[in-house]
Amino acid sequence: MSGLWVFVCGPSGAGKDSVMGWAATQLAARQDIVFARRMVTRPSHPGSDHDVVTADQFARLMDGDGLAWRWEAHGFHYGIASRYAALVAAGRVVVVNGSREHVNTLKSAEHLRVVQIEVAPVQLAARLAQRSRDTPQEVAKRLARNALFSNLHSDCTIVNQSALADAGRQLVAYLMASRPAEQITSQANYPG
Numbered sequence: 001m002s003g004l005w006v007f008v009c010g011p012s013g014a015g016k017d018s019v020m021g022w023a024a025t026q027l028a029a030r031q032d033i034v035f036a037r038r039m040v041t042r043p044s045h046p047g048s049d050h051d052v053v054t055a056d057q058f059a060r061l062m063d064g065d066g067l068a069w070r071w072e073a074h075g076f077h078y079g080i081a082s083r084y085a086a087l088v089a090a091g092r093v094v095v096v097n098g099s100r101e102h103v104n105t106l107k108s109a110e111h112l113r114v115v116q117i118e119v120a121p122v123q124l125a126a127r128l129a130q131r132s133r134d135t136p137q138e139v140a141k142r143l144a145r146n147a148l149f150s151n152l153h154s155d156c157t158i159v160n161q162s163a164l165a166d167a168g169r170q171l172v173a174y175l176m177a178s179r180p181a182e183q184i185t186s187q188a189n190y191p192g
Contacts, residue, residue, distance in 0.1 A: 002111055003032075003088040004178055005069075007098035008171070010117030011146050013127040015160040015167065017049055019117055020097060022168030023175065033093045033175050036084045039067075042076040049097060053079075071102035078102075093179055100149045108153070113178055115171065116154035119161055121146070 010016040024035040040050040041058050053061070058077045061067050068085040071078050084094045088111065103114050119127070121143060128139045156174045160167040 003090065003092040003094065004111050004113055005088055006093060006095045006113045006115060006175065006178060007103050007106075008095060008115045008117065009098040009100045009103050009152075010160075011100070011119075011124060011149075012142055013124045013131070014117045014119045015127075015164065016097065016117040018164055019158065019160055019167045019171055020095065021049070022164055023171040024095075026168065026172050027175065032091070032179055033095065034084070034087055035095045036080050036097075038097055039079045039081065040076055050078075069096065069102075071099050073099045073101060093175060095175065100152055104149065104152055113156070114152070114154040115156045115158065115174060116152060117167065118157055118159050120159075123161055 008016060008020055020035065027033050027035075038050040039053045039058065039061070041053055041055050042050070044050070044052050055077065058079060061079060061081075062070060066082055067079040068082045069080040078099065080096055084096075088094050098114075100116075106112060106114075124146075125139060125143055128134060128142060129136070134142065156170075158167050158170045158174075
């Protein structure tokens with residue numbers, strides 16, 4: 001039996017981390033759906049959803065087959081530990097906080113799904129400005145960069161423009177429906 005990788009991606013400011021966090025909380029008791037922790041060569045900040053590694057540690061992980069997935073974005077290295085590949089092989093759904101640029105390079109595969117979190121450009125610009133992490137020029141660059149991913153293939157698109165729970169419920173429903181058929185049958189009576 002084989003499980004699935006589900007890459008969740010979207011532009012900075014679309015609320016991807018919040019939607020995934022909401023869904024992870026709702027699915028915390030489930031063992032068949034796992035939210036992977038990323039390893040990133042970037043310092044941690046409040047609300048970070050990654051484990052900090054140095055560039056040397058990351059290189060050793062790559063050399064030692066310690067990573068199932070890896071990519072670069074915004075000058076940092078991102079990776080998903082190989083132990084998650086064992087969970088997919090065991091039939092679990094492993095959810096990854098991914099990068100649109102990385103996902104764009106992946107070939108379509110039976111064990112791979114892509115969920116895209118989107119928001120209207122006006123609301124996205126307002127969210128980015130409200131965060132006060134980027135200068136107005138950097139916000140403009142981020143918004144312009146979105147055009148590069150206008151044709152990104154996704155198996156599910158979630159528009160996160162109203163209550164967080166609305167988008168979160170959509171992700172939960174998609175993940176529940178994405179479970180391999182064997183798991184759905186064997187867990188039909190699961191009170192989740």
